[in-house]
Amino acid sequence: MRRLAGLCGLGEVRAALLKRVNDLVSASRDGAPPAHAANVVLAGDTGSGRTAVSALYAKCLAETGVLRNGAVHRIALSKVFARSPGEARAYTAALLADADGGVLELDLDTAFTARPAAERTAVWDALVAHAERTPQTALALRGPQSRLGDLMRERPDVARCFDLFLRFPAYTAEEVAELICRRLTARGHEVDEATRGALVARLADRPLADGARGAHRLADRMAERVSPERATAAATPAEPSLPGPGAAAHRQTTPPVPAGNKEPAAFLAGGLAAHD
Numbered sequence: 278m279r280r281l282a283g284l285c286g287l288g289e290v291r292a293a294l295l296k297r298v299n300d301l302v303s304a305s306r307d308g309a310p311p312a313h314a315a316n317v318v319l320a321g322d323t324g325s326g327r328t329a330v331s332a333l334y335a336k337c338l339a340e341t342g343v344l345r346n347g348a349v350h351r352i353a354l355s356k357v358f359a360r361s362p363g364e365a366r367a368y369t370a371a372l373l374a375d376a377d378g379g380v381l382e383l384d385l386d387t388a389f390t391a392r393p394a395a396e397r398t399a400v401w402d403a404l405v406a407h408a409e410r411t412p413q414t415a416l417a418l419r420g421p422q423s424r425l426g427d428l429m430r431e432r433p434d435v436a437r438c439f440d441l442f443l444r445f446p447a448y449t450a451e452e453v454a455e456l457i458c459r460r461l462t463a464r465g466h467e468v469d470e471a472t473r474g475a476l477v478a479r480l481a482d483r484p485l486a487d488g489a490r491g492a493h494r495l496a497d498r499m500a501e502r503v504s505p506e507r508a509t510a511a512a513t514p515a516e517p518s519l520p521g522p523g524a525a526a527h528r529q530t531t532p533p534v535p536a537g538n539k540e541p542a543a544f545l546a547g548g549l550a551a552h553d
Contacts, residue, residue, distance in 0.1 A: 278340065281333045285459065286452035287326055290443050294334055297441055301343045313408065313440050315343060315415035318429075320422040321445025324488025330445075331417045335380040344415060345378030352381075355388035357400050365399035366406065373411045385420030385428065401435050408438040450480040453492045460496035 278298065284291050294317075301314055315338060319327040332349055339347035352372060359365035372381060383404075389397065408416060418425070422444060429436040448456070454476040458468045485491035 278337055281330075281337050284326070284330070284333070285455045286448050287330065287445065290326075290330060290445060293441060293443060294330070294337070298334075298337045298341060298343070301338070302341045305341075305343055313416075313438050316408070316439045316441070317415075317417050318425055318439045318442045319417055319419040319445065320425045320443060321419075322421060322447070322488070324485075324490040324492075325445035325447065326489050327419050327445055329489065330443075331380065331382055331419070334417070335415070338380070338415060344380070345413070348376070348379035349417075350376040350379060350381050351384065353384040353386045353389065354400060355386050355392065359392075359396040359399040359403070362399045362402060365396075365403040369400070369403040369407050373407055373414055376414050377411075378413055380415045380417055382417040382419060385418060385424055390424065401432055405434050405438060448488050448492075450477050450484065453480050453485055453488065456489055456492035457496040457499070460493050461500055464496070464500045466500060 278295065281291065281294060281298075297315075297317075304314065317331075317334065319331060321327050332347075335344070335349045336347040338344040350372070357365065357372070358368045389400075404416075416438065418439060420428075425442075429442070454473060457476060458473060461468055485495065
């Protein structure tokens with residue numbers, strides 16, 4: 278729950294999921310949660326945070342005892358065999374069996390929309406039929422908002438399988454900068470305020486096209502510009518200290534700016550060049 282609460286941005290998504298988890302826990306104390314109560318729709322574009330959110334949601338459901346495990350099993354709907362209704366039902370049952378006790382995440386990808394109408398119908402019919410019988414497995418359906426909205430209008434029976442429809446907005450420049458800084462911190466770097474400010478200004482002027490994915494790629498590019506010698510020296514404490522209970526791992530104490538380059542904006546130019 279703590280990691281879900283600490284998500285960068287996505288305030289409405291975060292609040293809705295935290296409330297849903299708490300509601301599911303309360304319902305579990307009174308008996309079995311209602312059918313479909315844990316199923317969610319994740320509507321957004323590439324890089325909007327859906328993958329991270331579904332993983333954290335699954336962990337929350339497992340930690341609170343709503344599901345047996347926090348595993349997420351992902352498959353594109355275009356990969357679901359459906360040459361006949363019987364094949365679609367059998368394959369969907371196998372997918373749910375593999376995801377038993379966890380989350381089955383289904384991607385409404387472009388290739389699926391190009392399949393013959395009969396095959397698409399067979400997949401949705403199979404999903405609806407099996408969703409009623411597998412309350413121990415949560416379903417997450419992801420895709421672009423417009424495509425998912427059309428589906429819910431055209432197939433109200435599919436819509437009834439999902440109690441929560443979450444819309445993922447685009448990240449702001451400040452939120453993308455925060456994602457970059459968190460990635461750099463995870464790699465052992467401390468980001469100074471000048472670098473953070475330059476990031477926000479640069480991203481406000483030229484946003485990344487792919488949100489969180491682009492933020493992580495850019496952070497990795499920035500980290501690679503730190504010389505290995507400087508990184509090693511910064512990560513090594515000057516004087517060894519005795520480890521103690523709860524001692525944190527050492528982090529590089531220098532900001533992620535290459536030696537000899539004192540201008541954060543100049544440092545960022547190289548990292549952002551690939552996104553221009």
